[in-house]
Amino acid sequence: MKLSVHQKAFAMVLSLGLVAGCSSTGETMGEDEYGSDVSAVDQDGGSTVYGGSDGSGVSASDLTEEELRAREERAEQEAMRNITTFYFDFDTAEIKAEAREVLVAHARFLENNPNQRVRLEGHADERGTKEYNLALGERRANAVERFLIVNGASRAQMETVSYGEEKPAVMGSSESAWAQNRRVELVFE
Amino acid sequence: MTGQERDVTNIGQQPWKSPVALSLLLHGLIVVVALAGWSWTTPESEPEPRSIAARLVTQQEPEPSPVVEEVDEPDRDEERKKEQQEQKRRQEAERKAAEEEKAREEARRIQQEKERKRQEEAAARERAEQKAREEEAARQKAEAEAKERARQKAEEEKRRQEEAKRRAEEERRKAEEERRKREEAERQKREEQARREAEQKRKEAERRLKEQQLEALAEEASREREAEARRQQEAAAAKAREARMMSESEKYQALIRERLSQAWYPPSSATEEMTARLQITLLPTGELQSVKLINGSGNTAFDNSAISAVKSLNRYPIPDDRDTFERYFRQFTIEFNPRRLK
Amino acid sequence: MTHRTNNTYTFMALTLVCSLLVWALGTGPASAELTIRITEGADSAIPVAVVPFAENGGIPAGDKINSIVQDDLAMSGEFRTLSPEKMLSLPSKRSEVYYRDWRLLGQRYVLVGQLSRNGDRVEARYELLDVNREERILGESAAVSVGNMRTLAHHISDKVYEAITGVPGAFSTKLAYVTLDTAKGEPRYRLQVSDVDGKRARVRLESKEPILSPAWSPDGKKLAYVSFETGKPAIYIHELGSGNRTKVADFRGLNSAPAWSRDGRSLLLTLSKDGNAEIYRMDIQSRNLKRLTNHWSIDTEGVWDHSGEGIFFTSDRSGGPQIYHKSSETAEPRRITFGSRYNARPRPDSQGDYVYYVHQRNGGFHIARTDLSNGEETVLTRTASDESPSLAPNGRMLIYATKHSGTSVLTVISADGGAAYSLPATEGDVREPAWSPVIR
Numbered sequence: 001m002k003l004s005v006h007q008k009a010f011a012m013v014l015s016l017g018l019v020a021g022c023s024s025t026g027e028t029m030g031e032d033e034y035g036s037d038v039s040a041v042d043q044d045g046g047s048t049v050y051g052g053s054d055g056s057g058v059s060a061s062d063l064t065e066e067e068l069r070a071r072e073e074r075a076e077q078e079a080m081r082n083i084t085t086f087y088f089d090f091d092t093a094e095i096k097a098e099a100r101e102v103l104v105a106h107a108r109f110l111e112n113n114p115n116q117r118v119r120l121e122g123h124a125d126e127r128g129t130k131e132y133n134l135a136l137g138e139r140r141a142n143a144v145e146r147f148l149i150v151n152g153a154s155r156a157q158m159e160t161v162s163y164g165e166e167k168p169a170v171m172g173s174s175e176s177a178w179a180q181n182r183r184v185e186l187v188f189e
Numbered sequence: 190m191t192g193q194e195r196d197v198t199n200i201g202q203q204p205w206k207s208p209v210a211l212s213l214l215l216h217g218l219i220v221v222v223a224l225a226g227w228s229w230t231t232p233e234s235e236p237e238p239r240s241i242a243a244r245l246v247t248q249q250e251p252e253p254s255p256v257v258e259e260v261d262e263p264d265r266d267e268e269r270k271k272e273q274q275e276q277k278r279r280q281e282a283e284r285k286a287a288e289e290e291k292a293r294e295e296a297r298r299i300q301q302e303k304e305r306k307r308q309e310e311a312a313a314r315e316r317a318e319q320k321a322r323e324e325e326a327a328r329q330k331a332e333a334e335a336k337e338r339a340r341q342k343a344e345e346e347k348r349r350q351e352e353a354k355r356r357a358e359e360e361r362r363k364a365e366e367e368r369r370k371r372e373e374a375e376r377q378k379r380e381e382q383a384r385r386e387a388e389q390k391r392k393e394a395e396r397r398l399k400e401q402q403l404e405a406l407a408e409e410a411s412r413e414r415e416a417e418a419r420r421q422q423e424a425a426a427a428k429a430r431e432a433r434m435m436s437e438s439e440k441y442q443a444l445i446r447e448r449l450s451q452a453w454y455p456p457s458s459a460t461e462e463m464t465a466r467l468q469i470t471l472l473p474t475g476e477l478q479s480v481k482l483i484n485g486s487g488n489t490a491f492d493n494s495a496i497s498a499v500k501s502l503n504r505y506p507i508p509d510d511r512d513t514f515e516r517y518f519r520q521f522t523i524e525f526n527p528r529r530l531k
Numbered sequence: 532m533t534h535r536t537n538n539t540y541t542f543m544a545l546t547l548v549c550s551l552l553v554w555a556l557g558t559g560p561a562s563a564e565l566t567i568r569i570t571e572g573a574d575s576a577i578p579v580a581v582v583p584f585a586e587n588g589g590i591p592a593g594d595k596i597n598s599i600v601q602d603d604l605a606m607s608g609e610f611r612t613l614s615p616e617k618m619l620s621l622p623s624k625r626s627e628v629y630y631r632d633w634r635l636l637g638q639r640y641v642l643v644g645q646l647s648r649n650g651d652r653v654e655a656r657y658e659l660l661d662v663n664r665e666e667r668i669l670g671e672s673a674a675v676s677v678g679n680m681r682t683l684a685h686h687i688s689d690k691v692y693e694a695i696t697g698v699p700g701a702f703s704t705k706l707a708y709v710t711l712d713t714a715k716g717e718p719r720y721r722l723q724v725s726d727v728d729g730k731r732a733r734v735r736l737e738s739k740e741p742i743l744s745p746a747w748s749p750d751g752k753k754l755a756y757v758s759f760e761t762g763k764p765a766i767y768i769h770e771l772g773s774g775n776r777t778k779v780a781d782f783r784g785l786n787s788a789p790a791w792s793r794d795g796r797s798l799l800l801t802l803s804k805d806g807n808a809e810i811y812r813m814d815i816q817s818r819n820l821k822r823l824t825n826h827w828s829i830d831t832e833g834v835w836d837h838s839g840e841g842i843f844f845t846s847d848r849s850g851g852p853q854i855y856h857k858s859s860e861t862a863e864p865r866r867i868t869f870g871s872r873y874n875a876r877p878r879p880d881s882q883g884d885y886v887y888y889v890h891q892r893n894g895g896f897h898i899a900r901t902d903l904s905n906g907e908e909t910v911l912t913r914t915a916s917d918e919s920p921s922l923a924p925n926g927r928m929l930i931y932a933t934k935h936s937g938t939s940v941l942t943v944i945s946a947d948g949g950a951a952y953s954l955p956a957t958e959g960d961v962r963e964p965a966w967s968p969v970i971r
Binding site: 458 | 564567569573577634668927
Binding site: 091126127128129130131132134135136138139142160161162163164166167172173 | 741743744757763764784787807808829832845847851852873875876889891918934937962963
């Protein structure tokens with residue numbers, strides 16, 4: 001017991017450190033680092049993120065305790081799954097906080113439906129160069145893909161493609177148009 | 190305190206090498222100085238320290254004799270008084286004795302007088318006899334003497350005449366000699382005078398010559414100075430003219446530069462390494478008479494752009510002053526070398 | 532031997548004396564002479580009068596040679612032309628030219644010529660005259676088939692440009708670009724090739740999916756590009772003569788930014804098959820790949836430098852996209868741009884003097900260049916959404932895409948940022964211009 005308390009405390013400090021690290025440093029770079037090189041760290045980090053995004057702060061044992069509540073939650077998640085577009089800031093691939101809950105719902109759905117396939121389409125706004133925007137769109141799609149994998153989806157269910165700035169959702173050269181064009185779309189097949 | 194300070198400074202000025210010695214010396218001196226200082230501090234009335242020292246030194250040697258004299262003075266006076274009284278007594282006694290002696294002397298004198306009178310009567314008789322003999326002898330002697338005197342006198346006269354004659358002769362000779370000497374001196378003097386005059390004349394001539402030469406030299410120098418001054422003046426004037434022309438020239442150079450810059454279209458192949466040198470000749474009207482490419486840039490388009498620019502000016506801005514024009518703008522070089530490409 | 536040596540010495544001494552004499556004589560009067568140095572030229576473009584060519588019957592109607600030449604010269608930004616209405620006379624040969632008239636009009640050069648029909652060919656005889664020097668600096672006759680009057684005109688433009696500037700003209704080259712037409716609902720992407728003035732455009736590929744990054748092969752006969760026609764990006768090589776296409780790269784993830792090597796045997800590509808965007812060299816014949824970058828950041832838009840040994844590319848390894856240079860395939864990348872947070876898509880000139888790129892400043896995107904000798908950066912454009920710079924083969928002109936009232940158009944500027952010349956608008960957006968090399 002004594003040991004585990006120590007362990008827990010240590011883990012908490014560690015995870016706090018991780019969270020702090022994630023939120024305080026540039027997450028664009030962070031995700032790249034995780035995604036390309038170190039998957040183990042990625043999963044730990046993802047878990048931490050998951051705990052945080054659950055919002056309740058209670059442990060997983062709640063789920064088994066009350067079925068009614070679970071059913072409600074499932075309904076909520078289905079509603080959330082209607083959201084399939086996720087937005088980004090200029091020249092970043094950082095998943096925004098409000099997108100995480102929804103993406104978790106998608107991940108669970110994919111986890112529960114292994115035959116379901118999804119296409120992740122990354123986009124950029126028109127600003128900057130086309131080739132760089134292609135890479136940027138891909139980076140965004142990859143960021144979403146990693147998030148989904150970490151939260152239960154399988155890599156085999158997913159396919160990513162970047163259109164860069166070629167397929168804007170909204171025409172025009174305004175801030176709001178650009179904001180709506182910097183996105184990743186989930187296309188379920 | 191002043192003394193102390195002064196002494197310390199003095200010590201400081203001593204060039205001691207050994208620190209131990211210095212230290213010892215210092216300590217010693219400090220003690221000495223302290224003591225000295227201590228003793229010196231007491232007399233407030235004492236004047237300047239320097240005079241103190243002097244007095245101290247000079248009074249090292251005492252003078253005892255005046256001291257003794259002074260101390261014994263009153264004893265000597267008293268002795269003198271006693272002696273005077275004694276002397277008085279002695280003088281009184283002496284005077285009495287003298288008076289007694291005087292009376293005895295008087296008696297002796299009367300007796301002597303009587304003796305003398307008797308002796309005198311005997312002598313008188315003697316003397317009369319003697320006189321008679323002496324008178325005879327004297328008469329004989331006088332006669333001889335007169336004879337002798339006459340002979341001597343004649344002889345004397347003769348000698349005197351001879352002497353006078355000799356002296357006259359001598360004087361004459363002397364005068365002659367004198368005259369001769371005078372004449373000689375005069376002659377010498379004249380000769381000297383002449384010589385001196387000649388010498389002076391020569392010197393004068395020499396001096397004059399020298400002066401003339403110097404004059405000539407000075408004249409030459411002055412002429413040269415004048416010439417130099419004139420030359421300098423001319424040079425300065427030329428320089429001023431030159432400067433005027435230069436500034437004038439610079440003004441028109443700037444104008445030409447500006448006009449050509451506006452007229453020159455360096456081709457896009459131009460680089461900062463390219464230079465085209467053109468020699469241009471203008472007419473006094475400012476019109477271009479000819480242009481010649483002296484050094485090409487190696488790029489035909491560049492060279493052509495330069496020639497074209499030079500030829501595009503209908504009339505070059507040139508100064509009114511003909512000299513300036515001839516000097517600078519009749520023929521000159523234009524160098525095209527882009528420094529700041531677009 | 533000794534005798535010869537002595538002779539040599541004597542000769543050397545004589546030479547020395549002679550050269551000293553020559554030097555003394557040569558420098559004496561010359562140094563006394565006034566020298567005026569001109570270090571700056573006129574800022575404005577060179578005035579050129581392109582006189583309408585005389586036509587001796589049988590010349591097809593349509594755009595006239597003189598107006599095509601005039602537009603070409605104007606496009607370069609280095610010339611301003613005189614409209615024919617202002618000309619005092621319309622000579623067609625040298626003997627008819629009164630130089631004084633042209634000098635009065637402030638003209639530096641006059642192009643005169645005449646066209647004559649000879650069977651199915653049209654012959655042009657033309658002369659370029661230097662007004663101030665009163666000399667002919669160019670005189671030529673050229674012939675084309677009746678249908679290729681524009682070819683003739685661009686040829687004359689090239690010759691005139693070279694005669695005046697000393698640099699070969701680039702008016703006979705081609706442009707490749709992509710148009711997007713959304714008028715009929717479904718987007719139509721068209722890869723087109725045209726003359727430098729946008730005329731005689733021909734569609735080479737049409738797709739409802741995006742077409743990107745056309746790149747000319749060094750011989751000007753092939754284009755490599757990115758097409759999304761299969762739903763994801765792949766790289767194709769398109770032979771313009773035959774229309775044959777080959778898909779050369781279709782890896783998982785990105786397949787983008789093709790660039791040809793100078794020998795035309797390999798392509799630089801951006802692939803993300805190994806995780807994230809990296810630059811690879813592909814041997815076209817064998818399809819062998821060599822990875823040239825290895826960094827967790829985005830590395831893309833690779834292009835060979837003038838030497839053909841090193842590459843320029845875009846990387847956001849410093850946080851935002853910046854231009855980097857590797858002097859060889861294995862050298863450490865050296866950052867080139869520092870002027871702002873966003874600099875991308877490098878396009879070096881063929882001399883190794885400058886690299887051109889897209890540069891963000893104050894929220895707008897412009898074309899800028901950096902002097903590689905000193906790192907000095909110059910922003911060349913004033914428009915705000917500028918993209919895809921591409922240099923003409925003579926290095927004197929640059930074309931790029933920009934937005935004009937919401938529509939993407941192409942604009943040509945002189946490579947030093949001089950006057951801009953917008954290409955006539957076609958239907959829809961025009962983007963991704965690529966200037967061809969000199970086509971042999």
